[in-house]
Structure formats: structure tokens, C-alpha cells
Amino acid sequence: MLKNDLILRAARGEKTERTPVWLMRQAGRILPEYRAVRNSLSGFKELVETPELAAEVTIQPVDILGVDAAIIFSDILVIPEAMGLTYEMVEKKGPHFPKTVETVNDIQALKVADPTDLSYVYEAISITKKELNGRVPVIGFAGAPWTIFSYMIEGGGSKTFSKARRLLYEDPKMADQLLEMITQSTIGYLKNQIKAGADMLQIFDSWAGVLPPKHYSRFSLKYISQICDAIDEVPITVFAKGAWWALPELANVNCRTVGLDWNMNPKEVKSILTGKTLQGNLDPCALYGSEATIKEATKQMLEDFEGHPYIANLGHGVYPDTDPNKVKYFIECVKELSSH
Numbered sequence: 001m002l003k004n005d006l007i008l009r010a011a012r013g014e015k016t017e018r019t020p021v022w023l024m025r026q027a028g029r030i031l032p033e034y035r036a037v038r039n040s041l042s043g044f045k046e047l048v049e050t051p052e053l054a055a056e057v058t059i060q061p062v063d064i065l066g067v068d069a070a071i072i073f074s075d076i077l078v079i080p081e082a083m084g085l086t087y088e089m090v091e092k093k094g095p096h097f098p099k100t101v102e103t104v105n106d107i108q109a110l111k112v113a114d115p116t117d118l119s120y121v122y123e124a125i126s127i128t129k130k131e132l133n134g135r136v137p138v139i140g141f142a143g144a145p146w147t148i149f150s151y152m153i154e155g156g157g158s159k160t161f162s163k164a165r166r167l168l169y170e171d172p173k174m175a176d177q178l179l180e181m182i183t184q185s186t187i188g189y190l191k192n193q194i195k196a197g198a199d200m201l202q203i204f205d206s207w208a209g210v211l212p213p214k215h216y217s218r219f220s221l222k223y224i225s226q227i228c229d230a231i232d233e234v235p236i237t238v239f240a241k242g243a244w245w246a247l248p249e250l251a252n253v254n255c256r257t258v259g260l261d262w263n264m265n266p267k268e269v270k271s272i273l274t275g276k277t278l279q280g281n282l283d284p285c286a287l288y289g290s291e292a293t294i295k296e297a298t299k300q301m302l303e304d305f306e307g308h309p310y311i312a313n314l315g316h317g318v319y320p321d322t323d324p325n326k327v328k329y330f331i332e333c334v335k336e337l338s339s340h
Contacts, residue, residue, distance in 0.1 A: 209242015
């Protein structure tokens with residue numbers, strides 16, 4: 001039995017006694033406790049692939065920051081890895097794929113991921129679930145197919161994502177072939193996260209904002225919709241960073257919650273997404289401010305979302321050099337200012 005199910009009730013659109021709060025990237029570099037675990041290992045991937053340790057760092061922010069949910073410590077790039085395209089995590093640079101997808105032959109060399117290849121993630125979820133013992137819900141997640149596709153084509157992050165975007169014009173059929181494989185891989189993966197104990201799911205479309213609206217509908221939302229349609233066991237959140245123009249279309253996607261980045265205006269979004277719970281959207285840089293600044297920004301945010309089912313969060317992941325005490329203060333402000 002969950003002792004704190006605020007976030008699940010908010011996701012279902014029910015009234016809650018206060019606003020639930022958690023943070024994207026809450027398990028990680030901001031916490032010295034995380035760095036201690038991470039520094040004892042060969043690198044990021046070893047941490048992701050060691051269930052006991054992944055569970056430990058998943059639970060840290062619940063203990064230290066007082067958030068209302070634990071999000072499993074993993075990475076969106078475990079999917080391409082399970083499909084046959086391995087990645088490395090380069091210190092201070094981010095992900096790198098030594099080999100990328102350039103031709104149809106490269107796609108044929110891949111496979112739809114066998115969910116059992118990702119058993120270390122499910123094991124981390126079940127250990128987390130057991131150790132939390134109902135204190136807060138566990139959030140599972142995956143990357144949106146377009147965002148995963150971008151990494152597989154580009155080989156890493158990019159300022160323009162021009163290789164990935166170019167393919168949509170040059171060979172849309174090839175793009176669809178790869179997107180469909182990623183989508184099928186993701187559905188199996190998320191279903192197994194639910195079996196392992198995930199109480200809700202989030203789909204991260206980090207590179208949504210680089211596409212023109214028509215391409216976003218055609219090559220991203222279409223596949224996100226397929227995933228949401230295939231899963232009805234738990235509430236799903238879709239976070240499409242930068243895709244403010246896609247909000248009216250997101251109203252028709254089969255998800256319970258829509259995450260907003262800090263450039264989106266909650267007052268406008270409330271009228272577009274009347275049937276959805278909203279999540280977000282404080283600028284992560286606000287947490288560099290003084291306590292008075294943080295409190296004022298949090299108050300303003302809560303007022304902007306007032307009267308609508310809502311989960312407090314940042315408009316993107318918390319930045320690694322943010323003072324954990326400021327993060328904790330933000331969480332305390334949400335709790336204090338939203339209690340009825």
C-alpha cells in the first residue's frame with residue numbers, strides 16, 4: 001500500500017491536499033551521496049547496470065530531498081543498446097555512439113529489443129519498490145522514439161540534429177523503419193517496467209523542439225501515441241521539450257499528464273489541455289537564486305497552475321552544479337505554499 005500516492009491522484013486528475021513535487025534528474029550529480037557511489041565505479045554505465053546501486057541512488061532523493069516520487073536511475077539509451085547499437089558515456093561530454101545508423105543495412109543489422117536484455121532495469125525497479133516499502137510511488141521511463149532515433153543517427157548530442165532531420169526529408173521510409181523498431185522495443189520495455197513495479201511512466205522527448213510542426217506530428221507524436229495506446233496499466237506523462245506548438249495535438253494523445261518546459265505559459269496551456277494533468281515548469285536556473293527568489297518563483301508557478309490538476313517540477317532536469325540545499329528548499333516551498 002502506498003503511504004503517499006499524491007502524484008498518482010494528481011495524475012488521475014483528482015483533488016489533492018497539496019501539490020505533489022519531484023524533479024527530473026533528481027537522482028544524480030547534485031547529490032554528494034550519489035557522487036560517492038558513482039566514484040566507486042568504473043563509470044556511469046556500470047551504475048545503470050548494477051541493480052542494487054541503481055536502486056540506492058534512486059532512493060537517495062526521497063531520503064535527502066523529500067520528493068513525492070522516486071524515478072528509477074537509468075538512461076534513455078539503454079534501448080538502442082538492447083537493439084544492438086552500443087553507446088559510451090563520455091565524462092563531461094555526454095553520450096557517444098562509436099557506430100551510427102547510416103544506411104538501411106545498418107537498420108537490418110539491428111533488432112527489436114528483447115525486453116529480457118534490459119532485466120537489470122526491472123531488477124532495479126523491484127529492489128527500489130521493496131526498499132521504499134510504499135513510501136512514495138516509483139516512476140519508470142523511456143526516451144521518445146524521435147529522441148532515441150536522433151542519437152542513433154547523430155552518434156551523440158548535437159546543436160542542429162541536421163543528420164537526423166535530413167533523413168526525414170531524404171528517406172522518410174527508412175526513418176519510419178527505424179522509428180517503428182524503436183517504438184516496438186520501447187513498448188515491451190515499458191510493459192516490463194510496470195510488471196517490475198513502476199507506478200507511473202514518463203516519456204522524455206528531449207529533442208522534440210528541433211523539428212518543424214508537420215514533421216513533429218508525423219515522425220514523433222505518431223510513435224509516442226502508439227506507445228501510449230499500447231499501455232493502459234499506469235498513468236503516462238509525455239514531456240516534449242520545446243514543442244509548444246504541439247500542445248493542441250498532445251490533447252489527443254492517450255497520456256494522463258503533459259510535462260511543460262520553462263518556456264511554456266501555464267495559463268495558456270491550461271485552456272488547451274483541459275483534460276490533462278500538467279507537470280512543470282520552473283526554470284532550473286531559478287534554483288541558483290537566493291531562497292527569497294526561489295520562494296517567489298515557486299509561489300508564482302503554483303499560482304499560474306492553480307485550478308488545474310498539477311504536479312510541480314522543473315521545466316527540465318536539475319543542473320548538476322545546483323546546490324542540493326536550494327533544491328530541497330524548492331521542494332519545501334512547494335509543500336508549504338500548496339497545502340490547503
